[in-house]
Amino acid sequence: MVQQGGRDASVVDVAAAAGVSLGTVSNVLNRPDRVSPATRAKVQAAMQELGFVRNESARQLRAGHSRVIGYVMLDVSNPFFTDVAGGIDRATADSDLSLFLCTSDNDPRREAAYLRNLQQQRVQGILLTPVDASSSLLDEIARHTPLVIVDRTRDDDSFCSAAADDVAGGRLAVEHLVERGHTRIAFVGGPSSIGQVRDRHQGAREAFRDAGLPDDGLVAITTPGLTFADGREAGERLAGLSERRRPTAAFCANDLVALGLLQHMTEIGRRVPEDLAIVGFDDIDFAAAAAVPLTSVRQPRGSLGRAAAELLLDEATNPAHRHQQITFTPDLVARRSTQN
Amino acid sequence: MVQQGGRDASVVDVAAAAGVSLGTVSNVLNRPDRVSPATRAKVQAAMQELGFVRNESARQLRAGHSRVIGYVMLDVSNPFFTDVAGGIDRATADSDLSLFLCTSDNDPRREAAYLRNLQQQRVQGILLTPVDASSSLLDEIARHTPLVIVDRTRDDDSFCSAAADDVAGGRLAVEHLVERGHTRIAFVGGPSSIGQVRDRHQGAREAFRDAGLPDDGLVAITTPGLTFADGREAGERLAGLSERRRPTAAFCANDLVALGLLQHMTEIGRRVPEDLAIVGFDDIDFAAAAAVPLTSVRQPRGSLGRAAAELLLDEATNPAHRHQQITFTPDLVARRSTQN
DNA sequence: GCTCGTAAGTGAAACCTTTCAATACGTCAG
DNA sequence: CTGACGTATTGAAAGGTTTCACTTACGAGC
Incomplete structure (x- = not known):
């Protein structure tokens, strides 16, 4: 901050330094064509000299x-x-x-x-x-x-x-899994205060029912958020379920969660998709680059x-x-x- | 925009509506303790009524x-x-x-x-x-x-x-590769107008020389940017090199490039690390979750x-x-x- | 009854830019 | 030479908030 002492230069200071009115300075700024080249140059030199920086607040105040x-x-x-x-x-x-x-x-x-x-x-x-x-x-x-x-x-x-x-997206995901023979599917995501989560879950439920499968085959694993870490932690919970109740597939509310889940599964030696099939949501670039390339619901x-x-x-x-x-x-x- | 017709309400309007001076309105906003509870309530009611929204531009203008x-x-x-x-x-x-x-x-x-x-x-x-x-x-x-x-x-x-x-980071990466016996290494990244790229490259060069390896063993694959897509494209170029000249390892200027490169390699049937070892930079969360978990230089x-x-x-x-x-x-x- | 102190409230000035009606100054046609 | 016109420039007003020196009101203390 070189500007020791005094406040920043304003249009008034520039006008004074250039020997013109402040209206002219403003014109140089906003309608340079209305100012004669000589005056314009003089004003611009003064701005340079004083290190003038337009004050956006004042500008906005005026403009509304x-x-x-x-x-x-x-x-x-x-x-x-x-x-x-x-x-x-x-x-x-x-x-x-x-x-x-x-x-x-x-x-x-x-x-x-x-x-x-x-x-x-x-x-x-x-x-x-x-x-x-x-x-x-x-x-x-x-x-x-x-x-x-x-x-x-x-x-x-x-x-x-x-x-x-999102409802349609949720349906797509679960239809895909059902087609592949899965009848116990986890929905992983949360919190349900997030609309996206609710809708995707809703779509999943609809597709599950339309396939004629019993409601309790769709297990909700509710996470506190939709991050990588949440996905890993959901993986722990999934792995902890008894084999009888454990889903064979997971539909995750987004790719971050899916990738976290995938990583945890790999770490504890479970195979994807053999032990657990995974579908994500969003199709971010990293989904295709994952350890096991991730099936995902693509949004444009x-x-x-x-x-x-x-x-x-x-x-x-x-x-x-x-x-x-x-x-x-x-x-x-x-x-x-x-x-x- | 319900506010048909007239402009937004200002402190002046609020003051008028509440039957106080505008100074008092400002006090309610900035030093509520200096205003009697009754007056404060009156002013707040008027604000509510008029849908008053403080004008940050004016505030900033005043505050500087x-x-x-x-x-x-x-x-x-x-x-x-x-x-x-x-x-x-x-x-x-x-x-x-x-x-x-x-x-x-x-x-x-x-x-x-x-x-x-x-x-x-x-x-x-x-x-x-x-x-x-x-x-x-x-x-x-x-x-x-x-x-x-x-x-x-x-x-x-x-x-x-x-x-x-970044120079130290570049050294770390190449030292690691050299330790593993690599003597032909690609540095993948660009443009060199980016300082990070220059420094990481520099570190790579230093480590390479310190290991007593000939300068031309470190091949620069310059990319137009540092994205996923740039990494894939660099992969094509790498794959196109004659076997004699082809590096056995790549140090990428960041993880995005490394992941793109990794993905391309996998797609064309090259194995990582057997055909090409890869080191990234940054250690983003996705690095650990990649198809082949990625060695990377971690930054906090x-x-x-x-x-x-x-x-x-x-x-x-x-x-x-x-x-x-x-x-x-x-x-x-x-x-x-x-x-x- | 008077003074003093405190709390509550007032209102003008300042912040900086933009706009616009007004002015000054040439130039050109008649 | 006059009037009209166009261009370049001017200066005051407006925009909304905050601050601060000031006034008012009121109760306490003497």
């Missing part, structure tokens, strides 16, 4: 809004979400908006803090993968700030959203982000905007973890 | 700075960086600062845009994993905004930084983020702050990808 959009995601360390973020990023690249990423880490309080913070910053809009899509906080935020829900939906159509059909991650960003941009700029719910249909990528 | 810190990272989709971000996050959790994440995607222009944007927002400080640590832009930014370099260093001590010793990812954040906090708040360069020493985690 900032040139930022925020994406509040559930978990930065899940590659699924960073791939979604990549899609958002590409969609916003040629607007002059900056994208700020925030991670709620599945904590509703942190999510709320970020949402309020972004709203108070008067961001152009917010993309959100909510911990709980039904929270009334979302309505409250959306009263003032365009808000698009990513990778989730709400029953009503009060929001734009871009999401994959980038497209999902892109679609969400486009909805947000429309909502933020188009007065005739109407809310829209875009649903992507997932598909199943079969790999070795289920091919016995 | 925001309550945000930014981390500009090289690549969100690399789990190494999100793990670092996790460490930063934990370190800042109990300050009242919010952390905004930005991804430069290895593009100096995007990096510059984010840096300037954060600076113009008058953020409290910036954490940066730079594309090019020697860029003079960093000096320019640091003239006004506290800036800490993460996972990189500069020769001079003009910045705080927290980094692992979380600690690195935490240390960087603490340096930044100190620089931002402590007038007696002195720049400090913290270096972590990496270690090698040997797994199956090098055990033949």
Whole structure:
């Protein structure tokens, strides 16, 4: 911080140094074509000299809004979400908006803090993968700030959203396992406060019933979160079950959990898929590269982000905007973890 | 956006609605204890009624700075960086600062845009994993905004930084391979504009020479980036070499590249480590879960983020702050990808 | 009854930028 | 030579919050 003593230089200081009015300085900044080349050069020299840095707060205050959009995601360390973020990023690249990423880490309080913070910053809009899509906080935020829900939906159509059909995805996974002859299947994931988890479980249940199998054949192994470590820990619990009750296949609520489970199984000498077939969800890049390449329900991650960003941009700029719910249909990528 | 017609409610509107002065409203917001309970309740009711949302821009304008810190990272989709971000996050959790994440995607222009944007927002400080640590832009930014370099260093001590010793890491990797009898080793990574790549390569070269091996035994396979896909593509190039010239081991500049390479090898029927031993860098969680568990140079990812954040906090708040360069020493985690 | 102290509340000024109506100054057509 | 027009520049107002020196009200102490 070289700027010892006095505060940073402002347009007023620049104007004084260049011997012009502050209106002219502003013109150099915002409409350089309206300023004669000579004056422009003089002003730019003064800016350089004083180390002038535009004050975005003042600019925003005047403009009424900032040139930022925020994406509040559930978990930065899940590659699924960073791939979604990549899609958002590409969609916003040629607007002059900056994208700020925030991670709620599945904590509703942190999510709320970020949402309020972004709203108070008067961001152009917010993309959100909510911990709980039904929270009334979302309505409250959306009263003032365009808000698009990513990778989730709400029953009503009060929001734009871009999401994959998680129930359908859950069905796909279990149908695949049932086709391969499994009749005792574990659903591994949690907590059930996460909508994705509920829907995927729901789909699993539906497919299980439709196959005419008894309800108690689908065992829920509830985890505290959806991380790698949670998957490993679920593996311990699965391994601890008596052989009679032990499932022959596991459908995991996401790939991280599936990979953790897979790793634990390998470590304790169980074979995948012979001893336990595994299906994941999301089809992150690492799924295909796993110890046993992982069968997974693929979501179009980038497209999902892109679609969400486009909805947000429309909502933020188009007065005739109407809310829209875009649903992507997932598909199943079969790999070795289920091919016995 | 319920707020049809008029602009958002401001403190003035709240004051009018509650029948108090705007100073009192501000007191309710910032020093509630100085306001009588009755008045406080009245004001809060008015805020509720009008849907008042504090305007952070105006607040910042007054305060001179925001309550945000930014981390500009090289690549969100690399789990190494999100793990670092996790460490930063934990370190800042109990300050009242919010952390905004930005991804430069290895593009100096995007990096510059984010840096300037954060600076113009008058953020409290910036954490940066730079594309090019020697860029003079960093000096320019640091003239006004506290800036800490993460996972990189500069020769001079003009910045705080927290980094692992990449040269040492590179040495570790190659020493490990040499110990296992390899004398033709590929260094896979790029572009060399990335400092990490240069340093790791440098370390590899040093270890190779120290082992008394001829320089041309260390083959550089330069990739355009450090992604999964770059690793696969490098695999094709490696496989295309004549048997005589083909290395028996590869040291990859990061785990993503290593995993891509590993996947390609497996696909074309080459065995790891028998046909090609592989060492990665970073030891991300997925390294241990890979098709062939990956030997990797471990960096303390979380600690690195935490240390960087603490340096930044100190620089931002402590007038007696002195720049400090913290270096972590990496270690090698040997797994199956090098055990033949 | 008067002064003093404290607590509660007030309101103007400051923060910095952008906008826009107004001004100044040439130039050109008539 | 005048009037009209266009270009370059000006300066004041607005935007919402916080701060701080100030006023008011009220009860305690003498």
